[in-house]
Amino acid sequence: MTLSEGWEMVVGLEVHTELKTRTKMFCGCPNEFGAPPNTHVCPVCLGLPGSLPVLNERAVELAMAIGLALHCTIAPSTFHRKNYFYPDMPKDFQISQYDRPINANGYLDLIDHSRVRIERAHLEEDTGKSTHLGGSGRLHGADHSLVDYNRSGVPLVEIVSAPDIRSSAQARDYASELRAILIATGASDGRMEEGSMRVDANVSVRRADAPFGTRCEIKNLNSLRSLQRAIDYEAARQVALLESGGVVRQETRHWDEARGVTATMRVKEEADDYRYFREPDLVDLAPDAAWVERVRSGLGPLPAERRAALLTLVGEVSEAQLDVVATVVDAGLDAIVRGAIERGVDPSLALSRAANELAPDQGSITREGFAETLLMEQRGDLSATQSKAVLATLVDTGGDPHAIAADRGFERLSSDSLEGVVGDIIDQHPDEWGRYREGDDKLAQFFVGLVMKATRGQADGKAVIAALSARRG
Amino acid sequence: MSALRREDVAHVALLARLTLSDEELDLFTGQLAQVLEHASDVAALDLEGVEATAHPFGLVNVVRRDEPQPTLDRDEILAMAPDAEDGRFAVPRILGEDQ
Numbered sequence: 109m110t111l112s113e114g115w116e117m118v119v120g121l122e123v124h125t126e127l128k129t130r131t132k133m134f135c136g137c138p139n140e141f142g143a144p145p146n147t148h149v150c151p152v153c154l155g156l157p158g159s160l161p162v163l164n165e166r167a168v169e170l171a172m173a174i175g176l177a178l179h180c181t182i183a184p185s186t187f188h189r190k191n192y193f194y195p196d197m198p199k200d201f202q203i204s205q206y207d208r209p210i211n212a213n214g215y216l217d218l219i220d221h222s223r224v225r226i227e228r229a230h231l232e233e234d235t236g237k238s239t240h241l242g243g244s245g246r247l248h249g250a251d252h253s254l255v256d257y258n259r260s261g262v263p264l265v266e267i268v269s270a271p272d273i274r275s276s277a278q279a280r281d282y283a284s285e286l287r288a289i290l291i292a293t294g295a296s297d298g299r300m301e302e303g304s305m306r307v308d309a310n311v312s313v314r315r316a317d318a319p320f321g322t323r324c325e326i327k328n329l330n331s332l333r334s335l336q337r338a339i340d341y342e343a344a345r346q347v348a349l350l351e352s353g354g355v356v357r358q359e360t361r362h363w364d365e366a367r368g369v370t371a372t373m374r375v376k377e378e379a380d381d382y383r384y385f386r387e388p389d390l391v392d393l394a395p396d397a398a399w400v401e402r403v404r405s406g407l408g409p410l411p412a413e414r415r416a417a418l419l420t421l422v423g424e425v426s427e428a429q430l431d432v433v434a435t436v437v438d439a440g441l442d443a444i445v446r447g448a449i450e451r452g453v454d455p456s457l458a459l460s461r462a463a464n465e466l467a468p469d470q471g472s473i474t475r476e477g478f479a480e481t482l483l484m485e486q487r488g489d490l491s492a493t494q495s496k497a498v499l500a501t502l503v504d505t506g507g508d509p510h511a512i513a514a515d516r517g518f519e520r521l522s523s524d525s526l527e528g529v530v531g532d533i534i535d536q537h538p539d540e541w542g543r544y545r546e547g548d549d550k551l552a553q554f555f556v557g558l559v560m561k562a563t564r565g566q567a568d569g570k571a572v573i574a575a576l577s578a579r580r581g
Numbered sequence: 582m583s584a585l586r587r588e589d590v591a592h593v594a595l596l597a598r599l600t601l602s603d604e605e606l607d608l609f610t611g612q613l614a615q616v617l618e619h620a621s622d623v624a625a626l627d628l629e630g631v632e633a634t635a636h637p638f639g640l641v642n643v644v645r646r647d648e649p650q651p652t653l654d655r656d657e658i659l660a661m662a663p664d665a666e667d668g669r670f671a672v673p674r675i676l677g678e679d680q
Contacts, residue, residue: 130647130649131647131648131649131650135650136648136649136651137649137650137652138649138652144655144668145655145667145668146655146658146659146668147652147655148652149658150650150651150652150653151653154653154658162643162644163644163645164645165645165646165647166646166647167647168644184641186635191596192596193596193597195672239669251674252673252674253672253673253674254666254667254669254671254672255670255671256669256670383596386635388636391635391636391638391641392636392641392642393641394641394642395642399642
């Protein structure tokens with residue numbers, strides 16, 4: 109989608125990611141999604157008087173890993189209290205980093221080779237989860253609210269981009285590449301639907317080369333798709349407002365996925381209103397060079413590098429295959445795919461079976477099991493349908509693909525018996541066969557379906573089509 | 582340092598969602614002004630050449646291992662709250678944010 113002539117959108121993204129630690133940021137409560145409410149709480153994350161926070165070493169290391177992957181400078185940092193009145197933080201403040209963040213001044217290169225600067229990536233704690241009852245389930249009009257503090261104190265890194273993004277597609281690419289990096293570094297599982305990665309978008313519009321306009325911050329973006337839709341909607345809203353002589357008010361807006369619109373949530377609080385001040389219960393964080401180097405040496409190759417490694421094996425690729433390569437890398441399946449290609453599996457087959465049958469999780473399948481199954485398929489010992497069934501079993505339970513195929517009665521259908529089945533089916537459906545012979549190609553699928561049914565999936569679809577074409581002459 | 586104004590106190594009270602009467606506003610404006618005046622005694626000191634410190638202790642990097650510790654019993658903590666429902670803390674209607 110493009111804006112009306114002469115307008116440009118300016119977008120910066122704030123991404124919050126929960127860190128994949130075993131425990132919370134400042135206490136030893138488990139950091140685990142989906143537990144029964146208020147079972148992962150202690151005096152610290154409930155804000156009980158006299159409790160004191162102690163920083164989680166692993167959270168610091170994951171934050172540094174994110175910073176290093178984003179080419180940031182790791183600097184001595186401090187913690188601040190961000191004060192606000194809301195029951196999702198029982199202390200009435202959130203511990204965050206303010207003027208001295210752990211990571212600053214980095215960048216992220218996107219797939220289209222554009223560069224988005226990273227202003228900072230700082231540590232903070234997550235808040236509890238409130239559920240509003242009565243009314244529409246939203247805050248407005250609710251009778252009362254229920255709070256679960258399991259998430260309170262879960263370690264977060266907030267990654268703030270510079271306002272370098274100029275289209276909703278670029279915003280999507282940024283979020284997607286950042287997500288891949290978070291997963292690759294082991295810092296986060298990047299699950300937007302579970303809220304472990306949350307994206308807020310700062311959107312403004314301007315006439316080409318004019319100074320930045322007033323921005324609005326969009327919240328509640330739970331998928332890459334809603335991120336893209338919300339930015340398009342918001343930029344168009346601002347342009348329409350300005351073109352009709354209105355002004356944009358700086359505010360926080362809520363994305364309504366069902367209605368496809370953004371609506372005012374609150375007028376932006378000034379930073380002063382948060383009354384930031386030093387957290388007196390925590391000392392400074394100043395990782396020395398040795399600690400930083402330990403984290404750096406633990407970083408594996410990043411997604412861009414891993415995609416490149418896979419692409420050199422694949423050779424010539426289509427646009428669609430680029431997406432498949434990205435999916436394979438995001439799911440951590442590149443090693444298994446490379447292994448199969450090295451054993452002689454066709455790269456396109458290895459990629460598509462990994463992306464469609466294995467992702468997002470390879471389960472119990474081994475490198476050998478994957479390669480062996482695809483080699484069987486390639487030799488014609490297994491049809492595509494059978495190969496997928498064997499892969500599914502390997503993902504679920506592991507095992508030997510030959511044994512699984514034998515166990516399921518997957519035998520290669522000889523070309524003679526295939527011919528026999530095709531002949532029978534044609535005899536039983538003379539009308540359809542006549543129309544197919546006259547050139548109604550859509551009926552090929554009709555025959556393939558019947559042959560599949562008759563052979564219980566043992567026939568290879570391509571072989572059936574070849575047999576049909578040969579008979580048509 | 583500019584003097585503390587009555588409006589500043591009213592603003593801080595709003596942020597803390599406190600309702601103060603006119604008398605209370607006057608009372609607290611006076612009291613808070615005294616606190617700030619005390620702080621200004623420090624501001625009056627000659628600190629030329631004194632390096633800023635983040636913390637009275639010279640310690641940095643005080644961290645703990647990422648190892649789970651026991652949590653509290655849910656029934657026990659919910660029993661301490663004024664109201665609970667469905668395993669969660671029940672809180673009064675949250676004031677509209679867009680006021």
